[in-house]
Amino acid sequence: MLRGSGVSLGLRGLVERTVSSALSCGQAATSSRPLSTATTEAEVGEQQRTRKINFFTAINDALNVSLEEDEKTLVFGEDVSFGGVFRCTSGLLEKHGGERVFNTPLCEQGILGFAVGAAAMGYKPVVEIQFADYIFPAFDQIVNEAAKYRYRSGGQFSCGGLTVRTPCGAVGHGGHYHSQSPEAFFMHSPGLKVVMPSRPRDAKGLLLSSIRDDNPVIFFEPKIMYRTSVEEVPYGDFTVPLGEAAVVREGSDITLVGWGSQVGVLRQAAEECEQEGISCEVIDLRTILPWDVEAITKSVTKTGRLLVSHEAPLTAGVGAEIVSTVSKECFLSLESPPTRVCGADTPFPLVWEPFYLPRQAKVVAEIKESLNF
Amino acid sequence: MTATARAFGMVGLRWLAGCRAFGSPALGLLDPPAASSSGRRALASSAAGGEGGDQGSEFYQFRDRKIPFVPELTIHKPSDEIAIPCFRVLDDAGNSVHGDSGEYEVEEPLARKMYETMVRLQTLDTLFYEAQRQGRFSFYMTCFGEEATVIGSAAGLEHADHVFAQYREHGLLLWRGQTLQEFADQCYGNHRDYNKGRQMPIHYGRKDMNVQTISSPLCTQLPQAAGAAYANKLAGYEGITVTYFGEGAASEGDFHAAMNFASTLSCPVLFFCRNNGWAISTPSDEQYTGDGIAGRGQAYGMPAIRVDGMDALAMYHATKAARQYIVENQSPVILEAMSYRTSHHSTSDDSSRYREISEMKAWKARDPVSRFQVWLEGKGWWTESEESELRAEARKEVMKVLDLAERERKRPLRDMVTDVYDEVPQHLERQYEEIKAFALKNKALFPNDTPIE
Numbered sequence: 049m050l051r052g053s054g055v056s057l058g059l060r061g062l063v064e065r066t067v068s069s070a071l072s073c074g075q076a077a078t079s080s081r082p083l084s085t086a087t088t089e090a091e092v093g094e095q096q097r098t099r100k101i102n103f104f105t106a107i108n109d110a111l112n113v114s115l116e117e118d119e120k121t122l123v124f125g126e127d128v129s130f131g132g133v134f135r136c137t138s139g140l141l142e143k144h145g146g147e148r149v150f151n152t153p154l155c156e157q158g159i160l161g162f163a164v165g166a167a168a169m170g171y172k173p174v175v176e177i178q179f180a181d182y183i184f185p186a187f188d189q190i191v192n193e194a195a196k197y198r199y200r201s202g203g204q205f206s207c208g209g210l211t212v213r214t215p216c217g218a219v220g221h222g223g224h225y226h227s228q229s230p231e232a233f234f235m236h237s238p239g240l241k242v243v244m245p246s247r248p249r250d251a252k253g254l255l256l257s258s259i260r261d262d263n264p265v266i267f268f269e270p271k272i273m274y275r276t277s278v279e280e281v282p283y284g285d286f287t288v289p290l291g292e293a294a295v296v297r298e299g300s301d302i303t304l305v306g307w308g309s310q311v312g313v314l315r316q317a318a319e320e321c322e323q324e325g326i327s328c329e330v331i332d333l334r335t336i337l338p339w340d341v342e343a344i345t346k347s348v349t350k351t352g353r354l355l356v357s358h359e360a361p362l363t364a365g366v367g368a369e370i371v372s373t374v375s376k377e378c379f380l381s382l383e384s385p386p387t388r389v390c391g392a393d394t395p396f397p398l399v400w401e402p403f404y405l406p407r408q409a410k411v412v413a414e415i416k417e418s419l420n421f
Numbered sequence: 422m423t424a425t426a427r428a429f430g431m432v433g434l435r436w437l438a439g440c441r442a443f444g445s446p447a448l449g450l451l452d453p454p455a456a457s458s459s460g461r462r463a464l465a466s467s468a469a470g471g472e473g474g475d476q477g478s479e480f481y482q483f484r485d486r487k488i489p490f491v492p493e494l495t496i497h498k499p500s501d502e503i504a505i506p507c508f509r510v511l512d513d514a515g516n517s518v519h520g521d522s523g524e525y526e527v528e529e530p531l532a533r534k535m536y537e538t539m540v541r542l543q544t545l546d547t548l549f550y551e552a553q554r555q556g557r558f559s560f561y562m563t564c565f566g567e568e569a570t571v572i573g574s575a576a577g578l579e580h581a582d583h584v585f586a587q588y589r590e591h592g593l594l595l596w597r598g599q600t601l602q603e604f605a606d607q608c609y610g611n612h613r614d615y616n617k618g619r620q621m622p623i624h625y626g627r628k629d630m631n632v633q634t635i636s637s638p639l640c641t642q643l644p645q646a647a648g649a650a651y652a653n654k655l656a657g658y659e660g661i662t663v664t665y666f667g668e669g670a671a672s673e674g675d676f677h678a679a680m681n682f683a684s685t686l687s688c689p690v691l692f693f694c695r696n697n698g699w700a701i702s703t704p705s706d707e708q709y710t711g712d713g714i715a716g717r718g719q720a721y722g723m724p725a726i727r728v729d730g731m732d733a734l735a736m737y738h739a740t741k742a743a744r745q746y747i748v749e750n751q752s753p754v755i756l757e758a759m760s761y762r763t764s765h766h767s768t769s770d771d772s773s774r775y776r777e778i779s780e781m782k783a784w785k786a787r788d789p790v791s792r793f794q795v796w797l798e799g800k801g802w803w804t805e806s807e808e809s810e811l812r813a814e815a816r817k818e819v820m821k822v823l824d825l826a827e828r829e830r831k832r833p834l835r836d837m838v839t840d841v842y843d844e845v846p847q848h849l850e851r852q853y854e855e856i857k858a859f860a861l862k863n864k865a866l867f868p869n870d871t872p873i874e
Contacts, residue, residue, distance in 0.1 A: 158678030161644025166652040201634035202617035
């Protein structure tokens with residue numbers, strides 16, 4: 049396999065240092081602050097020429113790299129041929145042909161079943177489920193089939209080449225069925241990896257890692273960021289390791305953990321708090337399963353406080369798992385009860401979205417509660 | 422059909438009577454109109470014009486179809502006639518409907534191998550079933566009544582053909598060379614089981630035999646087979662993909678998904694339906710209406726064959742013909758084997774509670790193995806003494822493998838956490854250490870045939 053594409057190998061050494069720009073969603077770059085150790089190593093080692101692109105272009109770029117480097121990569125799903133409803137697959141059919149980039153009938157369970165079979169034959173299907181809200185007809189194929197394929201066969205067979213891309217999250221007008229963030233359902237399924245990037249750079253790097261990873265990966269793309277989030281992203285081959293969180297802002301009073309577009313909300317809350325003399329450490333979890341326990345516990349041991357925030361409903365959300373683990377691992381370091389700022393336990397409520405969402409002001413209020421405990 | 426009639430299993434009897442009338446001696450694939458099964462549509466031409474109606478023209482040009490306009494308003498009812506007849510070679514008595522012409526027969530070595538495998542399969546099923554009833558392992562499923570369906574089709578396929586099976590096709594593994602010992606090892610879940618003891622009995626899988634591991638959820642293997650076929654077609658692989666399923670499973674959404682994907686994406690896959698009349702207690706005519714499972718081929722633009730599943734010769738030739746069509750056209754075929762589940766659904770089922778003994782007896786009279794035996798003896802290729810010798814030898818061997826499998830230890834505790842991922846992740850490593858430490862301190866709570874370290 050061609051791990052390093054011609055572009056990245058050829059340009060290594062003569063590139064300028066990657067400097068990310070501030071993002072409209074608040075995913076500002078953090079080049080002035082160190083990332084977590086492993087991330088720093090991985091990313092510094094891949095210093096490459098960059099270009100300023102948005103989130104969907106970063107996804108498109110990763111797909112293009114994979115289609116170029118490995119003839120076993122396939123890209124398919126509903127409306128993929130013309131570029132996808134969010135433009136993530138645009139131009140791929142023209143470059144790589146209709147046998148490897150193609151439309152399927154409108155049927156999520158079919159897309160997943162078809163992908164599991166192709167992966168079992170050694171292919172790397174990267175499939176698109178048009179909205180995460182519509183992934184549920186494929187739930188059986190993901191949870192009962194893909195997740196168990198290797199285990200149930202005693203390691204004889206695997207569908208590890210499978211990657212499922214799906215847009216998620218609130219956009220302001222999506223209502224029940226164009227807003228959900230169902231990551232917790234998949235976190236509860238051993239055998240899967242679950243990823244949600246928060247910025248274009250990670251979107252590209254994590255997607256390439258997901259495609260190359262020899263396990264089925266559910267890759268959530270916060271759709272509000274497709275066009276609004278823009279930053280410098282390396283050309284060519286560029287990966288960000290799975291399973292490693294990133295400290296996107298260092299602080300000493302409280303640890304804020306989020307993923308996807310919520311990282312931007314947490315960063316803004318941290319900035320607001322800074323003006324009042326509260327120092328927040330913000331961690332972007334990036335991979336939800338398996339999640340980086342060490343990065344979180346290390347931070348909470350330092351700060352003594354934890355706030356986890358996600359758009360998905362509170363009850364049995366990913367935050368519950370993190371709070372529970374941290375409560376046990378960091379019990380003696382805690383200054384206040386770990387807390388969550390999340391979506392309510394309702395179907396995603398159209399006209400009440402501003403009340404439902406874990407917005408900056410709610411996060412700030414909860415940070416102050418925690419500090420005043 | 423009244424509810425009472427259903428409850429007493431009269432459905433099956435009526436159906437059996439209907440079957441007496443079958444007997445289409447010529448094997449033919451019913452091809453749908455050519456336009457729908459022609460390879461993948463060129464994407465560049467997807468915007469081709471001509472859409473929309475024009476009352477002045479003779480046809481409604483809709484995409485690549487010309488639909489004739491008519492002035493009469495008609496509700497097109499489905500035909501009451503059976504549209505797809507049932508191909509057979511042997512009649513109920515075991516005589517070829519082609520007489521002495523030799524048509525649709527097989528050579529002696531293949532015929533003997535097919536018969537011997539069916540007998541060994543019957544013996545395997547009989548004794549494994551009894552072993553389960555004695556509590557020696559947890560679960561079992563037989564394929565009584567469907568031996569010819571499975572062995573006839575297995576013989577008509579190539580070893581290179583990838584198989585995505587349901588659960589009642591273990592005869593195919595026997596055909597491909599799985600030893601009786603390996604069957605027993607899986608059912609006991611001992612350390613030699615290829616699945617490492619992770620699945621219930623009969624969930625076999627063999628990478629070296631191109632047979633994907635069975636999973637219990639019904640019909641999930643169908644879209645997978647379509648995807649595998651698509652991938653193998655891209656790779657230029659020599660074999661086709663075949664997927665087996667029951668007529669009950671064909672009610673699942675995955676059936677529709679698979680048929681539609683396979684035909685629109687032109688996948689070289691054989692959809693092999695074992696219509697054995699029963700999905701646990703639900704008779705097939707509570708499962709679907711219309712012309713059965715093969716009848717759905719037309720709607721999906723997919724060629725179809727219907728075969729007497731209790732006729733090993735017909736099964737062999739139908740499978741071979743379907744396979745050849747798939748190889749030549751690189752597109753799918755659906756085959757429906759009409760059969761009868763003579764056995765209970767599983768060891769957890771008592772079918773006398775929902776169907777009449779007389780029905781089961783009537784079907785047993787058409788037993789596929791004895792029908793084939795009659796034909797074989799008629800050819801002078803099989804004798805009574807060979808029969809008793811084979812059955813005695815098979816019985817002895819099956820008893821032996823059960824005893825041997827029973828004595829073997831299980832895989833070590835470590836294999837509880839391997840293969841969940843390609844590598845054991847940290848959180849699972851921690852959980853394993855906790856489970857192991859607890860087990861070592863409390864050995865009396867755990868089975869002693871599972872090594873902890």
